[in-house]
Amino acid sequence: MSLLITLDALQTLDAIARRHSFAAAAQELHRVPSAVSYTISKLEEDLGVELFDRRRRKAELTAIGRLVLEQGRHILKASEELTALVRQAADGWEVELRICIDSVLSCDPVYELIEEFQRIQPKTEIRLSEEVLGGSWEALSDDRCDLVIGAAGEATASGVALHALGQVNFEFAVAADHPLAQLPMPLPVSAIQDYPTVIVADSSQHLPTRSSGLLDGRSRIIVPSITHKIAAQCKGLGVGYLPVHRIAQELAVGKLTLLTLDTPPPLGDISVAWQRSNKGRGLKWFIERLKQMQFDATLGALTYRR
Known part of the structure; x- marks a missing residue:
């Protein structure tokens, strides 16, 4: 026609x-x-x-x-x-670059990288998404993202490249007026059995799910992200481990307080992950920048290695 x-x-x-x-x-x-x-x-x-x-x-x-x-x-x-x-x-530049940020991190540390990238390649559309725990790995293996920042634990699929960013510090936190805050430290795990644990649900749809902040034998309140978990614990709805860098303001204004348990807090290794077969120039640019960086658990930010 x-x-x-x-x-x-x-x-x-x-x-x-x-x-x-x-x-x-x-x-x-x-x-x-x-x-x-x-x-x-x-x-x-x-x-x-x-x-x-x-x-x-x-x-x-x-x-x-x-x-x-x-x-x-x-x-x-x-x-x-x-x-x-x-x-x-x-020329090898992606029309769209999909970046998944694990819920344990905020998007703030990534915004400066995106701003820098836009100065050299403004035509590539950046699409940000948030996943939790195994959901980040699944998004990568299902080709729903090109890059994961803050992936927790080890890769669950072959063909994935990793760059270790560092470790997130988790501490047990409760609302400032919670009854547990009045007890002597360190608290035995048995002292918290009567209070619900706030759990961040793994966003995986196909892979075996994991849990964040889980304490066995407890009633649970399941929420979709770290942001919701923080809000729920500030309201005293439940207790659990939280990434310290995400609750600095809540601690400063007295909405939350940290408690010491007689068991060590969980470890939180996080990484950058991508498919080795992806040769996009935008992805390569982000990987090169992120390989120069590490996660500062105190600042809660990505900082350049010295």
């Missing part, structure tokens, strides 16, 4: 509208005026409408002409963007 409206016709129409003259448009397009007149006449004939009011001295669009111009400019812009994306992909 032949197109009645071509990109060339739309470009010609746009030039005439901007320059208010067939002759000036011809000069801009490096054509003779008769070629410009023919292009518009052919478009009018094919559409069966008049695009210009020829009773006036200047090139003035009819109402239908303005409609074609307005919608045509959207098409021209989309065509330009598509051309740029094709050239970008041919």
Whole structure:
């Protein structure tokens, strides 16, 4: 099926509208005026409408002409963007780069990297997502993301490359007015059996699930992210381990308090992970930057290694 409206016709129409003259448009397009007149006449004939009011001295669009111009400019812009994306992909830059951040981290440490990346490659769309525990690995293995930042534990699939970021410090926390806060430290695990544990649910759909903050033999309140877990514990709904860097403000204003148990807190090794087969230039850029960085558990930030 032949197109009645071509990109060339739309470009010609746009030039005439901007320059208010067939002759000036011809000069801009490096054509003779008769070629410009023919292009518009052919478009009018094919559409069966008049695009210009020829009773006036200047090139003035009819109402239908303005409609074609307005919608045509959207098409021209989309065509330009598509051309740029094709050239970008041919150069190895991703059209979209999908970054998954594990719930144990906040997005804040990643924003500066994204800002730096946008200065050199603004055309790549960055899509951020959040997963929990095994869900981060699953997002990578299911091709729902290109890069995981803060992946917990070890890889659960083959073909995955890792870069260790460091370790997250977890401490047992309760609301400041919680009854447990009045007991002498260290607390035996038996002292907390009567209080619900707030658990962050693993976001895996297919892989074996893990749990964060789990203490066996306890009633549980299951929440979807670390952010929700912090909020629930601030309200005194339950207790459990929390990443210290995520609760600095809550500790400072007295919403939460840290308690010492007679068992050691869980370890929280985190890594950057990606598929070895992914050769995108944007992914490579982020990996190179992240390999120069480590997670500072005290600051709760990604810092450059010294």
